């Protein structure tokens with residue numbers, strides 16, 4: 001197998017130990033890593049297997065429109081998600097649009113602002129108004145309570161998000177949606193392969209949507225999927241994803257082109273084969289971060305609950321007041337060491353155009369968290385040894401927080 005974790009630190013290379021403030025690259029020291037260590041590295045699996053599959057598509061000259069590899073990928077995704085139906089798409093943004101239309105959403109839809117802009121953009125692009133709700137101050141996930149506070153007489157649905165792949169409060173949200181008589185859709189872009197109390201992400205609400213973007217735990221280069229137990233909804237989504245045509249090729253209604261290609265499915269099947277290895281590596285990294293950052297003042301790791309089986313593709317910390325330095329300063333310190341982080345998700349979507357304006361709701365928990373969160377490198381190219389070195393830099397930065405916030409810290413170019 002060639003899809004084991006390939007850490008940035010080659011075996012045998014001695015660990016750099018930064019001890020003093022002046023060792024930090026942001027103040028002129030040598031960068032901890034010679035090559036960038038990144039958030040979001042793709043899990044491509046066994047490249048030979050991918051090339052073999054891609055070649056098969058070329059030989060059979062079946063490149064798109066529901067080819068055999070797309071069908072196999074859908075079957076495997078449905079199996080992992082424990083649902084009856086999966087419609088693979090060219091990305092998750094279009095999948096969200098398709099399922100929103102297929103489920104009859106219109107007017108106002110409640111969703112968290114603590115998410116990637118794709119969640120609101122997908123809906124607002126098709127004329128639906130995102131109404132943002134706040135989130136739990138600790139987990140960053142929406143709750144039935146925060147949704148309830150944002151409902152309007154025009155609310156036609158709820159779009160929940162499993163933020164960073166940790167399942168949100170689905171049973172409470174399902175109950176709320178049922179009581180209001182509106183559909184619950186779930187943006188599960190981060191949560192492929194995740195389960196809570198044995199219930200896999202995928203079968204909640206009317207439908208859930210996965211992303212298989214390059215940065216996700218399973219990738220199809222670009223890709224997504226709608227998963228559901230509702231056969232009629234799945235058939236509507238499938239038709240809409242192919243110009244409104246049913247399986248006989250007759251146009252039955254509105255549609256667009258959101259199909260997944262065979263090349264994408266070839267990647268997806270190969271990446272899926274690596275899923276368990278990828279998650280095992282991510283879990284080892286997550287546990288190392290948890291151990292190495294434990295007790296560090298003001299650095300709070302976003303934890304997975306004991307009853308969850310995560311995919312651990314996002315390791316996120318909140319840089320709180322006790323750290324003595326803010327998130328952006330820490331990100332700059334890390335960037336100078338060649339540690340590339342991402343402020344997922346900052347600012348909250350309610351602060352972004354076109355949503356920011358006179359009617360922007362006050363979402364204090366979202367605003368606070370958005371100013372604190374930082375996604376740290378993990379994934380197939382990052383090993384526990386790299387994580388230990390990253391954590392050593394974080395510890396040093398926190399230990400010298402006062403000096404770092406008074407001295408000029410220069411952001412590295414690029």
Ligand code: T4K
Nearest residue numbers: 038039040041042091092093116118119189211213214215
């Ligand atoms: N809903 C939610 C909650 C989402 O988070 C997303 C997407 C969606 C819906 C929509 O899904 P899709 O329509 O995309 O299927 C990335 C992704 O582009 C985006 O898919 C993802 N969420 C979001 C959280 O992250 P950026 O702008 O942060 O990506 P970028 O280019 O800055 O790359 C991030 C890191 O990944 C860097 O360290 C570089 C590394 N990378 C990236 C790519 C593309 C690689 O190593 N290789 C690569 O090929 O948005």
